[in-house]
Amino acid sequence: MRSHSIVWFLLGTSWTAEAASPALHVMVIDQVGIEDTGIAIATDVAQRILNHAGVATSWVTCRSECPPDTGRVDVSVRIVARPTPDHKVSASANGMALGGTPGGFAQYAYVYYERVLSQGSWTRYRVLGHVLAHEIGHLLGREHSGQGIMRAAWTQKQAQDLATAYLLFTANEAKTMQQNVEARTRRAVPLPPR
Numbered sequence: 001m002r003s004h005s006i007v008w009f010l011l012g013t014s015w016t017a018e019a020a021s022p023a024l025h026v027m028v029i030d031q032v033g034i035e036d037t038g039i040a041i042a043t044d045v046a047q048r049i050l051n052h053a054g055v056a057t058s059w060v061t062c063r064s065e066c067p068p069d070t071g072r073v074d075v076s077v078r079i080v081a082r083p084t085p086d087h088k089v090s091a092s093a094n095g096m097a098l099g100g101t102p103g104g105f106a107q108y109a110y111v112y113y114e115r116v117l118s119q120g121s122w123t124r125y126r127v128l129g130h131v132l133a134h135e136i137g138h139l140l141g142r143e144h145s146g147q148g149i150m151r152a153a154w155t156q157k158q159a160q161d162l163a164t165a166y167l168l169f170t171a172n173e174a175k176t177m178q179q180n181v182e183a184r185t186r187r188a189v190p191l192p193p194r
Contacts, residue, residue, distance in 0.1 A: 022185045023056040026136065027073040030063055031080050032113045038125045045129025049149060049166055050136065053174035055181055074184055075139045077109045077132055092153050094119075094131045097138035105184060109135035123163045130167055137169060140177040145170065 030039060043059050050057050060070055083089050087110065089096050095111040111131050119127050134149050144152040149167035151158070158167060169177065 022181065023058045024050070024136075024140075024181045024184075025072045025074045026057050026059050027066055027070060027076045028059065028061040028132070029066060029076065029078045030061060031078060033063070034079065034113070034125075034128075038128070041125035042128040042132060045126050045166070046132035046136065049130065049133040049168060050177075052166070053169040054178045055140070055174070074181075075107050075109070075136060077111060077135055079111045079113050079128075082112050082114050083110070094127075095135045097135050105180070105187075106139045106141070109139055111135060119159050120163075126162050127159070130162055133169075137173065137177065140180040142169070142173050142177060145173070148173070 026043075028039070028043060034042075039061050043061065047057050047059065060066065060073070062070070066073075077095075083093070083096070087096050089112075092115075093112070094115045095109060097106055097109040099106045099108070111128065113128070116128050116131055117124055130149060137150055142150055144150055148170055150169065150173060151167075154162075154167065161167075
């Protein structure tokens with residue numbers, strides 16, 4: 001099991017936004033065998049995007065499956081090669097969040113790594129980080145929008161910009177995601193085994 005909490009201080013940049021407490025506990029299950037540095041880059045990108053939205057996170061990453069004693073987990077994202085036949089997703093979808101309604105407590109999502117790779121192998125871990133953040137946005141009650149990271153399909157320019165820039169959540173998206181995390185903590189919603 002790989003466990004890390006990534007902390008950074010970038011003074012004088014837009015990344016100085018303070019993340020709200022409490023932290024959202026995220027479990028990433030890598031079923032495709034991504035190298036450790038790749039997972040670290042992807043989770044760092046996702047964590048920065050979520051932090052910018054005021055959502056503090058702590059991350060646990062595991063290969064194949066996480067042990068039962070992993071600890072507190074609020075949301076789980078499983079990285080798989082491709083959608084299974086029971087995943088009813090569009091041909092362009094990079095992932096899928098299960099369940100959840102606006103403001104609800106969805107807990108599980110999938111990311112399709114082969115589709116992430118098709119968007120440019122030289123930025124694959126940055127793209128993966130954005131897809132992780134996008135799917136976590138769904139798990140925190142956000143639907144697709146016409147702009148930013150929650151667009152259903154990123155434009156070609158946005159996909160190219162992922163190499164050096166970040167797609168972000170809007171202020172409204174950030175606010176409702178923060179409220180979702182706070183409500184989860186108040187209700188202490190546990191993540192059942194899956």
